[in-house]
Amino acid sequence: MSGATGTQRAAGPRIRPHVGLRAGVDIGATKTLVVLRDDADGLLAEAETATPARRGGDAIMDTAAELVRGVLAEVGANPAALTGVGVGAAGVISAGGMVTAAGDSFSGWVGTKIDLELSRRLDRVPVRSENDVTAFLRAELGELGADRPRHALAVAVGTGVGGALLVDGRLLRGGGAGAGEIGHIGDFGDEPCSCGRRGHLEAYAGGRALTRRYAAATSRQWSAERVASSALGGDPVAMAVFERAGRCLGMAIGQATGLLGIDLAILGGGVVRSWQLLERPLLEALRQHPLVSGRSVAIRLSELGERAVALGAVALVSPAPD
Numbered sequence: 001m002s003g004a005t006g007t008q009r010a011a012g013p014r015i016r017p018h019v020g021l022r023a024g025v026d027i028g029a030t031k032t033l034v035v036l037r038d039d040a041d042g043l044l045a046e047a048e049t050a051t052p053a054r055r056g057g058d059a060i061m062d063t064a065a066e067l068v069r070g071v072l073a074e075v076g077a078n079p080a081a082l083t084g085v086g087v088g089a090a091g092v093i094s095a096g097g098m099v100t101a102a103g104d105s106f107s108g109w110v111g112t113k114i115d116l117e118l119s120r121r122l123d124r125v126p127v128r129s130e131n132d133v134t135a136f137l138r139a140e141l142g143e144l145g146a147d148r149p150r151h152a153l154a155v156a157v158g159t160g161v162g163g164a165l166l167v168d169g170r171l172l173r174g175g176g177a178g179a180g181e182i183g184h185i186g187d188f189g190d191e192p193c194s195c196g197r198r199g200h201l202e203a204y205a206g207g208r209a210l211t212r213r214y215a216a217a218t219s220r221q222w223s224a225e226r227v228a229s230s231a232l233g234g235d236p237v238a239m240a241v242f243e244r245a246g247r248c249l250g251m252a253i254g255q256a257t258g259l260l261g262i263d264l265a266i267l268g269g270g271v272v273r274s275w276q277l278l279e280r281p282l283l284e285a286l287r288q289h290p291l292v293s294g295r296s297v298a299i300r301l302s303e304l305g306e307r308a309v310a311l312g313a314v315a316l317v318s319p320a321p322d
């Protein structure tokens with residue numbers, strides 16, 4: 001995707017003031033998506049555009065702020081009406097909202113103080129940020145309500161592969177290395193990873209990896225989605241690329257859940273939409289790594305779709321975040 005592709009949902013006319021007006025921002029390597037909610041009406045508006053990932057932290061913050069102002073304008077409000085803005089952002093995000101590590105889809109993103117910079121652009125409204133997959137997991141837990149588990153591993157397979165952890169009822173943030181970064185574990189072969197090393201899960205299962213691995217075998221530079229539809233049509237090279245992705249995901253999930261005693265994995269992200277291609281090799285590999293307790297790891301697919309990270313980011317600035 002390239003260029004600004006604003007898609008906005010219109011809101012009806014309204015007279016009463018918004019109570020608890022909050023925005024959630026999902027900053028991914030490909031797109032930035034914003035949702036606007038309030039306590040009375042839930043989701044009021046949303047908008048998305050391409051993330052200027054190569055143009056540095058200032059451009060990324062400008063784009064996010066502009067989207068937030070846009071959805072506010074749709075409902076006749078301005079930043080002063082917001083009680084908070086939550087951000088789920090790609091990369092390792094420190095407790096104070098600074099990007100401390102990021103994949104090579106971004107340039108000039110490391111070092112960006114998201115909370116400070118976005119607040120400054122939005123009339124000093126309070127901003128809190130966290131890793132995008134942690135926000136994704138927060139949203140998924142909110143969906144589960146009373147059935148909320150005490151332990152879960154979230155894996156988001158999009159451009160890259162990210163992860164987040166819920167252990168003993170708490171979302172783990174981790175130290176400087178970031179908790180749950182499952183995309184950069186494993187030793188699955190010699191494929192180059194976005195972190196500069198080789199053989200990691202992301203180098204086999206991320207969308208960019210699927211494109212690269214398919215192109216290496218066929219010279220066709222196709223998106224992961226297109227490789228998926230070709231696999232469904234019986235293309236053996238495309239099928240093999242997804243088979244390997246599924247197997248690597250199953251092995252990495254098995255190891256991560258085994259280490260932490262987790263028996264639920266929640267999967268989301270664009271690549272997981274091709275679940276029918278991933279399911280068999282993933283489950284086969286997972287069965288080869290049973291938990292020592294004998295319990296099996298249940299797999300749940302996200303039902304929140306593209307909005308999951310932004311909705312989790314809203315929950316981060318709700319009155320009682322997890």
Ligand SMILES: [Zn+2]
Binds near residue numbers: 183194200202
């Ligand atoms: Zn890596």
